Amino acid sequence: MxxxxxxxxxxxxxxxxxxxxxxxxxxxxxxxxxxxxxxxxxxxxxxxxxxxxxxxxxxxxxxxxxxxxxAPVTGGLTPALPVSRAVTPDKVFCLCCGKGFKMLKRHLGAEHGMTEAEYRAAFGLSEDMPLVAPSYSQRKANYARKVGFGRYSRDAARQGDETVS
Structure with a gap:
């Protein structure tokens, strides 16, 4: 059905x-x-x-x-390990199979045919439950800040405006 x-x-x-x-x-x-x-x-x-x-x-x-x-509310899937142990500083464990990864998105799609939203719904996970290992996320955020990702130089923007005029 x-x-x-x-x-x-x-x-x-x-x-x-x-x-x-x-x-x-x-x-x-x-x-x-x-x-x-x-x-x-x-x-x-x-x-x-x-x-x-x-x-x-x-x-x-x-x-x-x-x-x-x-009629289980979780959609019928039983977690391979407790949800409380699914996230460690260095790994995020898949509740479907119990394997640990830095990021779950590719694994969920390739191995289980699920999107992140389907995975969250299947196990009743909240939106704030991380699907990326916290240390990996922090390392990537620090690198982005270091190289200035998301910021631009106002001087460079002014120079671009002056050359167009």
Whole structure:
């Protein structure tokens, strides 16, 4: 099943109203799992969807509690190591496979077919979670400051204006 849109969800809900409570729970878990797999979905969106679907499907707390283990909020991926140990000063570890790198972007695309946004969504990571080793980032920032990256000389800019006139 692809990403859930409002039209698709209502069609599934209408069909579910004619089925047993157990299949309604399975339907809820399928819809939520598909929705959670989208890279642009946050945890608040998932909670809101579950609440809306519970109302629409007429599910009680017992049925939803039984369905929740089948529909993990993280999109179904289990981290290879704890998130708290994923970032060290010299390496950032991939939560998919556990390998350590200075930067994860190329590895995620080449080995796992994921973008940074999909990776963050799959494991419920915040936007401020670094995907580049802190020491590597600091070293690159120091070098950029040293060579004057991002700055320009006002004298050079004036000389350029004078030659054009």
């Amino acid at each position: 692809g990403p859930v849109c409002a039209g698709c969800a209502h069609t599934l809900i209408e069909r579910a109203n004619m089925t047993t409570p157990n299949s309604k729970s399975e339907l809820l878990s399928t819809i939520v799992a598909s929705y959670a797999a989208r890279p642009d979905v946050g945890s608040d969106d998932i909670v809101a969807l579950v609440a809306k679907l519970r109302r629409e499907l007429g599910l009680g707390d017992a049925a939803v509690a039984a369905a929740q283990p089948e």
